[in-house]
Amino acid sequence: MRKLILSLILITLISLSTQAQSRVGAGLAYGSQIESAGIGVNGEFAASDQINVAPSFIYYFKKNNVTWWELNGNINYIFSENNATIYGIAGLNLTGFKVDTGFGSASDSELGLNLGIGANFDAGGSLIPFAEAKYVLGNADQLSLFGGVRFPLN
Secondary structure, rough: HHHHHHHHHHHHHHOOOOOOEEEEEEEEEOOOOEEEEEEEEEEEOOOOOOEEEEEEEEEEEEEEOOEEEEEEEEEEEEEEEEEEEEEEEEEEEEEEEEEEEEEEEEEEEEEEEEEEEEEEOOOOOEEEEEEEEEEEEEOOOOOEEEEOOOOEOO
């Protein structure tokens, strides 16, 4: 299953790498279920004037012997473009977690659906600040807040 998801992400990234609006970035995150901050990387690849393909990976800092990460494959639909580009978020989420105990560890992963909203802000330079709020629906459901900066690849 993981090989299939990673293969689909790679094929998407390669096929969209020639599009005009390609951006990559990094930022900080907060997960409501793990109740921990994290760091992440993401990208935006234009599929059309209104639609971006947006993969991301977030690693949450270990808390109470639990390690948590999420891999997202989202489609962003652009609603408005002014001083801020407002977009809706929908996609797939793969959440993995590992619990360390005094006697060993256990790990698992869960598939979920992402629904949310985000914005890219026009800062007048080559760095583009962004903020996103999305809810993961599934067994590992949580509200994820993610913000940082992206820069164009072109």
